[in-house]
Structure formats: C-alpha cells, structure tokens
Amino acid sequence: MSEPSELYTDVITSDRVARRTIAERRRRVLRNVATVFVITVLMVVLLVMSRDQQAINSCHGRMAFATAALQDMLGAGAVSPAELPLSDRGGDPNPQSAPRANTHYFYDAFHSSRGEVGREIGVACCRFAHSQLFRPNGRYVLSYDGAARKYQYRWMSEVEFARLAPELGLRLPDGP
Ligand SMILES: [Zn+2]
Numbered sequence: 001m002s003e004p005s006e007l008y009t010d011v012i013t014s015d016r017v018a019r020r021t022i023a024e025r026r027r028r029v030l031r032n033v034a035t036v037f038v039i040t041v042l043m044v045v046l047l048v049m050s051r052d053q054q055a056i057n058s059c060h061g062r063m064a065f066a067t068a069a070l071q072d073m074l075g076a077g078a079v080s081p082a083e084l085p086l087s088d089r090g091g092d093p094n095p096q097s098a099p100r101a102n103t104h105y106f107y108d109a110f111h112s113s114r115g116e117v118g119r120e121i122g123v124a125c126c127r128f129a130h131s132q133l134f135r136p137n138g139r140y141v142l143s144y145d146g147a148a149r150k151y152q153y154r155w156m157s158e159v160e161f162a163r164l165a166p167e168l169g170l171r172l173p174d175g176p
Pocket of ligand 1: 104126130139140
C-alpha cells in the first residue's frame with residue numbers, strides 16, 4: 001500500500017501526463033488542419049493556373065489558324081472575310097466551342113481598307129484579357145504589316161495593349 005504522499009505524487013503525475021497528451025493531440029489536430037488547408041489552397045491555385053493556361057493555349061491555336069488563313073487569302077487575292085476564320089481544331093479539341101470562340105474575338109472585317117502601305121494595323125484581338133495568377137494579364141493581337149504584306153499575331157500584356165491599341169487602330173466597342 002502506498003503512502004499518502006506517494007499517492008499525491010501519482011495523481012499529480014497522471015494529471016500532468018493527461019494534460020500533455022491533450023496538448024499533443026490538439027497540436028496534431030491543428031497541424032493536420034493546417035496541412036489540409038495548405039494542400040487545398042495549392043490545388044485551387046494549380047487548377048486556376050491550368051484553366052488559365054488551357055484558355056491561352058486554345059486562343060493561341062485559333063490565332064495561329066486565323067493568321068495563316070488570312071495570309072493564304074491575301075496570297076490568293078481574295079477579299080478579307082466577313083468573319084475571323086477560326087478552326088474547330090485550332091488548338092481546341094472541342095468543335096462545340098467554335099461559336100463561343102467567335103464571340104471571344106474582336107475582328108475588324110474592314111481592316112484592309114485601313115491598310116496603308118508600310119504601316120501595321122490591328123486586325124483582331126481577344127475581346128477581353130486572359131487572366132493569369134502570377135503573370136500580367138494579356139491578350140493576343142492579330143495585325144497586318146502593310147510593308148511586308150504579312151499577317152502576324154503576338155501576345156501583349158494589358159499595359160502594352162492599352163499603349164498600342166490606338167496606334168494599331170483597334171477600337172473595341174467595350175474597351176480598353
Ligand atoms: Zn484570347
């Protein structure tokens with residue numbers, strides 16, 4: 001049989017152990033919650049980045065197609081088409097999205113009437129900027145170089161676009 005003082009020490013010790021166990025359990029739970037939170041945030045960031053990149057890739061494919069098609073038409077002596085030529089397959093595996101693709105772009109069907117020799121003129125561009133998480137937002141711009149008789153497209157940040165759009169004569173009805 002233990003002495004009363006030993007009993008007292010035992011109670012104190014087991015109380016300390018219980019408190020330490022609770023504190024450890026609480027720390028473990030907090031650590032798990034923090035880990036789940038960080039993983040969730042990372043996954044959301046990766047998903048958003050991948051969605052933005054896919055949209056940019058699709059747009060890049062369509063712009064490449066439209067540029068080549070316009071160049072071919074110019075070479076064949078045809079007049080500028082009424083609509084921006086977009087491929088169902090131009091970087092976009094889903095043909096259903098073709099009508100949506102049309103609304104994605106601003107296109108000046110009368111650009112050839114502005115095509116003074118030796119000057120670059122804006123032909124088409126994304127109506128709205130593509131958003132990117134860690135890089136500046138931007139859009140593709142298709143232009144015609146009158147001196148080289150060449151259609152070309154390039155990516156522009158929104159700052160660049162705001163500066164160059166008036167020079168290129170790209171006047172979007174809803175901006176910039
Ligand atoms: Zn675009």
